[in-house]
Amino acid sequence: MKWFFLIGLLVLAIAGLAWWFFSHPGPKQLDMANNIIPGDNNAKLLVRNHIYDDLQGLGLDIWTPKNAVPNSLPVIVFIYGGGWRDGAKDHYAFAGRALANRGFMVVLPDYRLFPHTRFPGFLEDSAKAVAWVHDNIAAHGGDAGRIFLSGQSAGAYNAMMLALDRQWLGREGKSPDLIRGVAALAGPYDFYPFDSETTRQSFGEYHTPEMTQPVNFVRPDAPPLWLSSGANDTQVRPRNSRVLRDKVRAAGGHAEYVEYPDIDHLEIMMAVAKPFRHKAPVLDDMVAFFERHN
Secondary structure (H helix, E strand, O other), X not given: OHHHHHHHHHHHHHHHHHHHHHOOOHHHHHHHHHHHOOOOOOOEEEEEEEEEEOOXXXXXXXXXXXXXXOOOEEEEEEEOOOOOOOXXXXXXXXXXXXXXXXXXXXXXXOOOOOOOOOOOHHHHHHHHHHHHHHHHHHHHOEEEEEEEEEEEOHHHHHHHHHHHOHHHHHOOOOOHHHEXXXXXXXXXXXXXXXXXXXXXXXXXXXXXXXXHOHHHHOOOOOOOEEEEEEOOOOOOOOHHHHHHHHHHHHHOOOEEEEEEOOOOOOHHHHOOOHHHOOOOOHHHHHHHHHHHOO
16 A cells, blocks of 8 residues: 555656646746756856836846856847747747857847737837847947847747838937847748738737838848748748848848758747757757858
């Protein structure tokens, strides 16, 4: 009877642990799994939840290499995805750790989501975060002259709009010229008319929908773009990245595109985390792009 009792307790403990793990959002599960796997040891969380927007109470985290040389680090502002209605910087610590381990200072900002805001609220927040980085990152050891943007899905959209449409950073007294390059994972750039619940919620009420589309702001002097998609992505189809690449090149700008076989919308982000890097060389390709333009 004693053994049956102990086995029963073990089963309950395992079930409880499984319930706790799967009660978290998918990216947070990925972050927790990532932390179990050895590696990325040259990374540390330098700043947790610094408030960059007092009015909205929005914060950011900063990851950095442990062996960083002061005031010399290139900076990546990584904007997470989630359909403009889900997500949190704390869920994407694995991305900050991965890129910091490769020698970059990484800033992960939060931004307002639906239903608390709609277009252009999340762009205004992202622009404020980038402006804060430009003004303050040197005090933390980053190089304000070498700022890159990156993001996945909705976060890739935010990053792309800041890079292409001059008004958003302009409202913060900044120019998109401060951006050295953008590495974007599975972003939507040409999705009007709005045919999904997510896009109708976040964009459907805006009076000039053409102003929401990154492809309409292509210009030859935009920062270099690295675009990527999974060939099996049915949520944000690869044509978004292909069309943007072609339009940027036709305008005389710099854009490159990588399409990963047998990868879907979620797996392209998963491939940045340690347990799933075998799926596709997403992290290596991003870092190579940053280094080419560093």
